[in-house]
Amino acid sequence: MTNTLKSSYQKTPYKLSGNGPRNISVLKEAFQNIDENLESDIYGNGAIIEDFQTKIAKILGKEEAVFFPSGTMAQQIALRIWADRKNNRQMAYHPLSHLEIHEQDGLKELQQINPVLLGTAERLLTIEDIKALQEPVSSVLLELPQREIGGQLPSFEELEEISAYCKEQGIALHLDGARLWEVMPFYEKSAEEICALFDSVYVSFYKGIGAIAGAILAGDADFVQEAKIWKRRYGGDLISLYPYILSADYYFDKRIGKMEGYYEAAKKLAERFNACDGVKTVPEVPVSNMFHVHFDKPINEIGPKLTEIHDETGVGISGYLQEKSEGVCSFEVSVGDGLDEIQEDVLHSLFEKLAKL
Amino acid sequence: MTNTLKSSYQKTPYKLSGNGPRNISVLKEAFQNIDENLESDIYGNGAIIEDFQTKIAKILGKEEAVFFPSGTMAQQIALRIWADRKNNRQMAYHPLSHLEIHEQDGLKELQQINPVLLGTAERLLTIEDIKALQEPVSSVLLELPQREIGGQLPSFEELEEISAYCKEQGIALHLDGARLWEVMPFYEKSAEEICALFDSVYVSFYKGIGAIAGAILAGDADFVQEAKIWKRRYGGDLISLYPYILSADYYFDKRIGKMEGYYEAAKKLAERFNACDGVKTVPEVPVSNMFHVHFDKPINEIGPKLTEIHDETGVGISGYLQEKSEGVCSFEVSVGDGLDEIQEDVLHSLFEKLAKL
The missing domain is CATH 3.40.640.10 (Type I PLP-dependent aspartate aminotransferase-like (Major domain))
Incomplete structure (x- = not known):
């Protein structure tokens, strides 16, 4: 299942995190x-x-x-x-x-x-x-x-x-x-x-x-x-x-001149995650381009949902999930150039789907 | 003086050693x-x-x-x-x-x-x-x-x-x-x-x-x-x-298929060094693409001569000399693609000059 999540992530042409493919x-x-x-x-x-x-x-x-x-x-x-x-x-x-x-x-x-x-x-x-x-x-x-x-x-x-x-x-x-x-x-x-x-x-x-x-x-x-x-x-x-x-x-x-933009974008993106039930970011308000996303559900429930969203939206949320505690799983977001390439309506639809988890 | 030798070596378009410039x-x-x-x-x-x-x-x-x-x-x-x-x-x-x-x-x-x-x-x-x-x-x-x-x-x-x-x-x-x-x-x-x-x-x-x-x-x-x-x-x-x-x-x-050629070329090159008075290679007959060249004279005599040959022939012999023992100095040769690019008449003239050291 982790492998499904990973491979669905790798196939997405867009990603929330990073500066594009490491190729x-x-x-x-x-x-x-x-x-x-x-x-x-x-x-x-x-x-x-x-x-x-x-x-x-x-x-x-x-x-x-x-x-x-x-x-x-x-x-x-x-x-x-x-x-x-x-x-x-x-x-x-x-x-x-x-x-x-x-x-x-x-x-x-x-x-x-x-x-x-x-x-x-x-x-x-x-x-x-x-x-x-x-x-x-x-x-x-x-x-x-x-x-x-x-x-x-x-x-x-x-x-x-x-x-x-x-x-x-x-x-x-x-x-x-x-x-x-x-x-x-x-x-x-x-x-x-x-x-x-x-x-x-x-x-x-x-x-x-x-x-x-x-x-x-x-x-x-x-x-x-x-x-x-x-x-x-x-x-x-x-x-x-x-x-x-x-x-x-x-x-x-x-x-180096883009760090301010990544930081501002990370704060907006975290707000969208925090608006979903059962989802929160750590820190709640990011202080850099990065934050962690925590789900109030275990990996075996969240993994298939993220995989589905990857396939449906073409946007990679994460290629892995980590168990934080009993029934809580998480992944990391680091905003770079990649986020900017995602159309607003696609992002909107992605968060609509996430809100239904 | 070492710097003169080094810079004259760096300026030569051809070199006895190596596979061309590391650029x-x-x-x-x-x-x-x-x-x-x-x-x-x-x-x-x-x-x-x-x-x-x-x-x-x-x-x-x-x-x-x-x-x-x-x-x-x-x-x-x-x-x-x-x-x-x-x-x-x-x-x-x-x-x-x-x-x-x-x-x-x-x-x-x-x-x-x-x-x-x-x-x-x-x-x-x-x-x-x-x-x-x-x-x-x-x-x-x-x-x-x-x-x-x-x-x-x-x-x-x-x-x-x-x-x-x-x-x-x-x-x-x-x-x-x-x-x-x-x-x-x-x-x-x-x-x-x-x-x-x-x-x-x-x-x-x-x-x-x-x-x-x-x-x-x-x-x-x-x-x-x-x-x-x-x-x-x-x-x-x-x-x-x-x-x-x-x-x-x-x-x-x-x-990888050129190693035999480098080895054969190194043996021939060593012969030419050994034919010069006061010059010998170690080993006398190379067993790989490399050997050391020893001069029966100190660095302060050989350095300026090599610099002169660099300037005159456009072929780099060595960018440094090492004192081996009292009055004996040396440098290393490693044959690669570079040697092949030197015209035979230029090499001939180089060894004529070396023979007069």
């Missing part, structure tokens, strides 16, 4: 105007990689930046550098941090770093959780927005308090900014203003930005130099990273 | 006939990655294979799996193994694996070196050919002896096959026949094959499944690896 055209579009004589980056050197690092470092307001193939690699390395600086292998993050649930325990297995889980899984971590830590930690990782709970955010004031408290306590504050670009409209702050609260920052280029893959880790010059050594150790210092770098640069320029 | 055209050529609707691989799944893994596993005669962004990542993981299986963090390799000198001690820092150095730096390791090991090891890594000493090879008979001995002793034998494709003509063996002597195998796609980047790690099914978990831990399980996979596949098909 080879993503690469072809990014490269179509690039001179074929442009020289590859070579093991972290060369204009392609250096220029992009400088560009993003400046946008983030950090001294330097280094391009990584993945955020997994970048963030483990950031936390290891802080662990070494503070001579402490304990750090702290949210119980549903990407590092805790999606990385096969790489942080623990490769870096022997022991994370303390802050607060509880279903809510944001707070400054009180940090103040309540029973043992010293080298760093705290904050994910903005907290993806696994629908993309929730603390207020900017609380961020400032957390930052000040960590500084006072000698705790390094690291930003998991996988979706940093996507929260700038809510905070009404620049990337630089947000990043100024953090000692190190990771950002991604394949979520809202919609590039192929790739990440940037930014911080002080000596932090970044150390990160480059670890990047070599991890096998991330490829002879050529340009397929990711050039596409990251291309889609960054193409979509 | 964006390498990617454009590989993708020009690929359907833009072809779906990306997604976190290690999908036809693009699975088909290529199956293809290379079959060629190597192994049950399964997994594509990695880099050999650094693939090999550390292979050695960790063997260390776990044998419950022993000691392993052994050549003193000039890639892992020992080019990976910022990733094996030691990330995996807490202690390599024992077999034999001495200037020669191949032998079966006697392995038999003389004073302590048990979980694995032995053999690099074929041993790149840092010019690309030398043991006889196939010695390989068979090493393989049998390791099997008998319960030592896993891992192949650093960064240049495996390049040694098949010398051994007159298929990849499968060579790999049958090893428990696990890493191969690369950007040396002789000339793709953008990327590696394959192959072995038994359970070994490969475990390697995939470690790949996620390292941050190598990218959402999309297709820029590397599709280009690896394209250039593999384009160049």
Whole structure:
């Protein structure tokens, strides 16, 4: 049945989420105007990689930046550098941090770093959780927005308090900014203003930005130099990273100005979900381009209905459903360019059908 | 002065080594006939990655294979799996193994694996070196050919002896096959026949094959499944690896049949170097597409001469020189498609000038 939902989703020509299909055209579009004589980056050197690092470092307001193939690699390395600086292998993050649930325990297995889980899984971590830590930690990782709970955010004031408290306590504050670009409209702050609260920052280029893959880790010059050594150790210092770098640069320029639009569209879309009986979004009012949709019914009831709506409307709602609790299932929405391509009357009919679930 | 040599080399339209410039055209050529609707691989799944893994596993005669962004990542993981299986963090390799000198001690820092150095730096390791090991090891890594000493090879008979001995002793034998494709003509063996002597195998796609980047790690099914978990831990399980996979596949098909030609051309080229006074190649007779060229004079004498020859002939000999010992310097040659583009009279004139050094 899950497979039916997935395959019906894959067949829909339109989707509520994303920037269009993840296919080879993503690469072809990014490269179509690039001179074929442009020289590859070579093991972290060369204009392609250096220029992009400088560009993003400046946008983030950090001294330097280094391009990584993945955020997994970048963030483990950031936390290891802080662990070494503070001579402490304990750090702290949210119980549903990407590092805790999606990385096969790489942080623990490769870096022997022991994370303390802050607060509880279903809510944001707070400054009180940090103040309540029973043992010293080298760093705290904050994910903005907290993806696994629908993309929730603390207020900017609380961020400032957390930052000040960590500084006072000698705790390094690291930003998991996988979706940093996507929260700038809510905070009404620049990337630089947000990043100024953090000692190190990771950002991604394949979520809202919609590039192929790739990440940037930014911080002080000596932090970044150390990160480059670890990047070599991890096998991330490829002879050529340009397929990711050039596409990251291309889609960054193409979509960075659209984040406000995605955010506004996400709020409207969430309203439409919340207007359906037995359906609610988390957060109720989105604070970025993303939110989760919860149904008051189990997967085996909702799955066939979504499949039906996919087939009838040609609009993909979701390719999967996750059991949240007994009788409650959910999926994630991330608004990108795709939503705009759906005709209003089609969307209207889709929500009429959803309202009848 | 090194910079002068490097920049004069970069300006030459022809080069003795390689498959042409490492520029964006390498990617454009590989993708020009690929359907833009072809779906990306997604976190290690999908036809693009699975088909290529199956293809290379079959060629190597192994049950399964997994594509990695880099050999650094693939090999550390292979050695960790063997260390776990044998419950022993000691392993052994050549003193000039890639892992020992080019990976910022990733094996030691990330995996807490202690390599024992077999034999001495200037020669191949032998079966006697392995038999003389004073302590048990979980694995032995053999690099074929041993790149840092010019690309030398043991006889196939010695390989068979090493393989049998390791099997008998319960030592896993891992192949650093960064240049495996390049040694098949010398051994007159298929990849499968060579790999049958090893428990696990890493191969690369950007040396002789000339793709953008990327590696394959192959072995038994359970070994490969475990390697995939470690790949996620390292941050190598990218959402999309297709820029590397599709280009690896394209250039593999384009160049795998050319290895014999590169090998024959390398032997002829080495003869020409050896005919010059004060110049010798290591090995004297190449056993692959590569060899090192040693000059009986120091860098500050040879550098300006090579720069002059670059400017005069338009053929790049080398962009760097390395001090081998007091008054002896060297560089590496790897024959690829580039050599064929140089007119015989130009090559003749180049070696006339070299002979006068």
